[in-house]
Amino acid sequence: MNIVTTPASVLDIALDAMARTPDPRLREVMASLTRHLHAFVQEVRLGEEEFEQALEFLVAIGQATGEKKNEVVLAADILGVSTLVALLNNQDPQGESPAALLGPFWRANAPDCRCGDSIARSGTPGVPLAVSGVVRDVQGRPLADAMVDVWQASPVGLYENQDPTQEEMNLRGRFRTDADGRYHFLSVRPAGYPVPTDGPCGVLLRAQHRHPNRPAHLHFMVSKPGHKVLVSQVYADDDENLESDPTFGVTRRLIGNYALQADGASATLSYDFALEPGEMKFPRPPIP
Numbered sequence: 001m002n003i004v005t006t007p008a009s010v011l012d013i014a015l016d017a018m019a020r021t022p023d024p025r026l027r028e029v030m031a032s033l034t035r036h037l038h039a040f041v042q043e044v045r046l047g048e049e050e051f052e053q054a055l056e057f058l059v060a061i062g063q064a065t066g067e068k069k070n071e072v073v074l075a076a077d078i079l080g081v082s083t084l085v086a087l088l089n090n091q092d093p094q095g096e097s098p099a100a101l102l103g104p105f106w107r108a109n110a111p112d113c114r115c116g117d118s119i120a121r122s123g124t125p126g127v128p129l130a131v132s133g134v135v136r137d138v139q140g141r142p143l144a145d146a147m148v149d150v151w152q153a154s155p156v157g158l159y160e161n162q163d164p165t166q167e168e169m170n171l172r173g174r175f176r177t178d179a180d181g182r183y184h185f186l187s188v189r190p191a192g193y194p195v196p197t198d199g200p201c202g203v204l205l206r207a208q209h210r211h212p213n214r215p216a217h218l219h220f221m222v223s224k225p226g227h228k229v230l231v232s233q234v235y236a237d238d239d240e241n242l243e244s245d246p247t248f249g250v251t252r253r254l255i256g257n258y259a260l261q262a263d264g265a266s267a268t269l270s271y272d273f274a275l276e277p278g279e280m281k282f283p284r285p286p287i288p
């Protein structure tokens with residue numbers, strides 16, 4: 001009989017109720033999630049007030065999400081789940097570039113630019129940065145007409161959507177590789193920045209005595225039909241927070257050489273990408 005007798009018996013009855021799910025993947029994922037959730041509640045002996053707090057946290061991250069911010073993505077990021085999913089699904093079996101978490105700030109439809117253009121449209125002050133590289137397939141052949149979509153925080157550590165002093169779509173742009181697979185553009189050196197701390201994720205970080213500061217980075221999304229979309233980030237090699245990123249996004253291969261030039265006043269970054277064959281499927285933008 002499917003009547004609950006003990007705390008532990010709830011799990012079997014719940015799994016039994018889900019066993020008729022027609023979609024096999026949904027059946028597998030929900031059964032596993034339910035088993036892990038029950039094991040977690042048992043392991044920590046979750047109290048009633050703690051349960052209420054947990055539910056309030058979930059409600060709060062939804063309520064804190066809007067046009068300018070996606071607190072739900074941020075919650076997944078600061079728990080390490082976004083990085084785990086990115087790494088699990090991109091394990092370099094064919095030589096493609098390493099992936100990184102998308103983060104909460106990608107916007108679809110950044111301005112289309114020509115190679116050589118600057119994405120610092122607001123006259124953003126900062127150390128000039130020239131970025132270049134080659135996009136190849138996993139056989140090492142250059143990919144012409146691949147799209148390199150880039151977005152970054154300003155030298156004071158704010159994305160344009162967080163900062164009324166920046167023009168719409170400042171420090172965002174989409175470039176196309178030339179016949180040799182090359183892309184290049186101008187910008188200013190990004191600064192590291194704190195993930196938003198004005199919402200429930202900030203409360204959690206403070207309670208855990210964790211600092212919110214991400215190491216400086218450029219975000220890239222590289223795509224070409226017939227290839228899997230590569231979502232990545234390239235971190236500044238001189239940043240003090242490489243080993244304490246609140247979103248756990250830094251891997252060795254994602255650390256770029258942000259080389260200061262002889263003039264001491266400008267920097268370059270060269271970074272190549274390799275795309276694996278697959279379906280060109282874009283993520284859903286976390287903010288509009």
Ligand SMILES: [Fe+2]
Pocket residue numbers: 103105153217219
């Ligand atoms: Fe970022």
